[in-house]
């Protein structure tokens with residue numbers, strides 16, 4: 578039985594408050610009234626919130642991410658339910674959850690925001706973040722939609738291996754926020770066990786998470802990147818040797834030969850940043866696909882040139898994906914609870930730093946400087 582909002586929630590709490598991105602850049606930790614749960618919402622106590630490698634650029638206004646100011650930044654997080662609204666049916670106070678920051682309008686699913694990060698590109702989306710869902714998770718508590726709280730099997734995930742647990746800690750679980758994104762794009766092209774999946778670039782935060790997600794789904798991974806040392810690190814994400822690496826040399830024919838050394842691939846998954854838009858890997862990875870191959874694009878580009886003739890000739894399907902579905906989130910958690918999707922040390926994932934709210938500058942710096950395969954930084958208020 579769900580419990581109504583009562584509860585252990587204190588009257589005030591600490592938040593990281595971004596007043597302005599310029600004239601002057603004004604961000605600091607302040608005390609504010611704690612939000613209350615109402616119909617449709619829960620108040621969660623934040624245990625670990627993800628920090629993106631480009632957080633400093635976003636929250637200083639240098640990277641043009643739209644959000645209202647003032648507001649509390651901070652997106653997906655591991656949390657405990659502290660209070661629930663009267664219409665909660667299963668969520669209970671005290672329950673461990675993964676809070677997913679991707680919020681849709683309830684009366685229009687096309688209105689969408691990333692809580693604490695991005696307030697969408699149309700008035701409906703903007704309205705969601707300007708009002709009800711304005712303040713994110715770099716705070717002790719946050720008010721969030723009930724449907725964005727995904728229950729976690731605490732005994733299984735955090736329990737002692739001797740008692741059937743997987744022995745993870747809270748920081749290990751925070752990596753769900755990295756895995757969630759590629760999970761959306763990989764499932765969007767229906768990855769099947771045994772398929773050859775090219776992941777490019779595989780050396781970044783989301784690319785390396787894509788490698789782990791594809792392995793958990795039973796795929797053979799071909800990890801693509803520019804730097805050999807980073808690719809070597811990616812290789813260690815599969816101690817059983819299910820990752821093959823291919824360096825982007827800029828010579829398309831040579832790269833295609835290397836990519837198809839053991840036959841054509843089934844899927845090409847891309848999560849490149851804008852800077853990579855002119856990279857030759859788009860052409861070589863598409864040319865490495867067999868007939869009926871699928872391309873899943875998650876990278877963020879203003880424009881991209883693709884080898885359309887090769888795509889025609891080979892019946893290639895291309896799909897784009899922004900984030901993921903709620904089913905993707907449930908599937909990701911199920912894979913982790915089953916033990917197929919490995920987290921923490923078992924998955925080769927390292928937490929570069931876990932910082933308090935007051936240490937937000939160090940958190941932003943660490944996330945920027947200590948990125949790379951399997952790395953994460955979190956703020957644990």
Ligand SMILES: NC(=O)c1ccc[n+]([C@@H]2O[C@H](COP(=O)([O-])OP(=O)(O)OC[C@H]3O[C@@H](n4cnc5c(N)ncnc54)[C@H](OP(=O)(O)O)[C@@H]3O)[C@@H](O)[C@H]2O)c1
Pocket residue numbers: 630758778779780781782783784802803804807848849850851852853854856874875876877898899900901948949
């Ligand atoms: N579709 C969605 O829903 C969604 C959601 C979240 C993020 N994204 C997008 O995903 C992108 C990647 O994010 P991230 O956090 O993973 O970034 P990241 O950690 O900074 O990784 C960037 C990756 O891109 C590679 N790269 C950079 N410049 C390149 C170039 N010129 N040619 C080839 N590779 C290059 C880097 O490789 P090196 O190791 O060689 O530097 C690295 O592997 C972002 O641009 C973001 O907008 C999309």
